[in-house]
Amino acid sequence: xxxxxxxxxxxxxxxxxxxxxxxxxxxxxxxxxxxxxxxxxxxxxxxxxxxxxxxxxxxxxxxxxxxxxxxxxxxxxxxxxxxxxxxxxxxxxxxxxxxxxxxxxxxxxxxxxxxxxxxxxxxxxxxxxxxxxxxxxxxxxxxxxxxxxxxxxxxxxxxxxxxxxxxxxxxxxxxxxxxx
Ligand code: HEC
Numbered sequence: 001x002x003x004x005x006x007x008x009x010x011x012x013x014x015x016x017x018x019x020x021x022x023x024x025x026x027x028x029x030x031x032x033x034x035x036x037x038x039x040x041x042x043x044x045x046x047x048x049x050x051x052x053x054x055x056x057x058x059x060x061x062x063x064x065x066x067x068x069x070x071x072x073x074x075x076x077x078x079x080x081x082x083x084x085x086x087x088x089x090x091x092x093x094x095x096x097x098x099x100x101x102x103x104x105x106x107x108x109x110x111x112x113x114x115x116x117x118x119x120x121x122x123x124x125x126x127x128x129x130x131x132x133x134x135x136x137x138x139x140x141x142x143x144x145x146x147x148x149x150x151x152x153x154x155x156x157x158x159x160x161x162x163x164x165x166x167x168x169x170x171x172x173x174x175x176x177x178x179x180x
Contacts, residue, residue, distance in 0.1 A: 020179055064135040065179040067162035076167030079160050090171040099150060105129055105177035106169045121147030134165050
């Protein structure tokens, strides 16, 4: 190999590196305009929000109604004991703790006890504790009733919410019918 040939090879290499750099720069320029996609998403979310605010529950929440008939009340009681019982009893005549006794609360009116001091937010929410209202409240109390004093993050699993509600339904003088 003479030096002329070596020069050609070196030249070729340098050319390739330069080309790679140019391509990198250019594609950087081409890719750059893409980020505005984010604000577009935000705009879409904002547009969707008013529709969700109109309904009783956030649009994305999975309903418990289809699960209730097959829900496991024993698991629900165990979950209640773990997650709710620090603040609630649910047996007939049970004491109010940080939260009200929940006997008969399913399908009952919101703020169902006279001897518990509820937040203004819950008192003014209105309506009964229908299954899907209960679902939304247990999933994320502060989202369903802004200003509630139930300081609880929520139960993320729809199956667990169904189990809890299925058990709470049995803590009732006459358990309301399951949804069809
Ligand atoms: C940190 C304490 C705390 C925990 C934990 C808690 N709650 Fe509550 N709960 C409260 C308080 C306080 C209220 C009253 C809220 C208000 O007045 O805004 C309440 C209200 C309620 C109500 C409405 C009662 C009515 O008469 O309208 C239901 C139903 C309820 N809780 C269910 C549950 C369930 C089910 C769990 C477990 C998954 C749970 N809570 C966990 C404190 C708690």
